[in-house]
Amino acid sequence: MCKKDYKTEDFVLDPDFQKWVLHPDTESKIYWNTFIKNNPKKYTDILLARKLVLNMSRKSTDIQEEKLEQTWKNIDHAINNIRINPIKK
16 A cells, blocks of 8 residues: 555554654654655644554553552542532532
C-alpha cells in the first residue's frame, strides 16, 4: 500500500515509521518531514500514530500483588473515613 493511502493504524504498523518515532536518524527525519510537507492531510493521522507508537513503547513495571492489595485497602480506608459536612442554608 502506498503511504499516501495510509490510515493511522497503517503508520503505527509501519517499521520505517516506528524507527522514525523511536530511533530517528537523519535519513528518517528527512523522509518523514518531506512526507508530511507533501501530504499535509496526513498530519493528523501521523500525529496520532506517533503518540500511539510512543505510548506502546513505554516500559511497564510489575507491581507486587501485596503492594497493589495494600494500595486498594488504603483507598477503601480513605473513602470510608471521609466526613461529609451537611450543606448549610
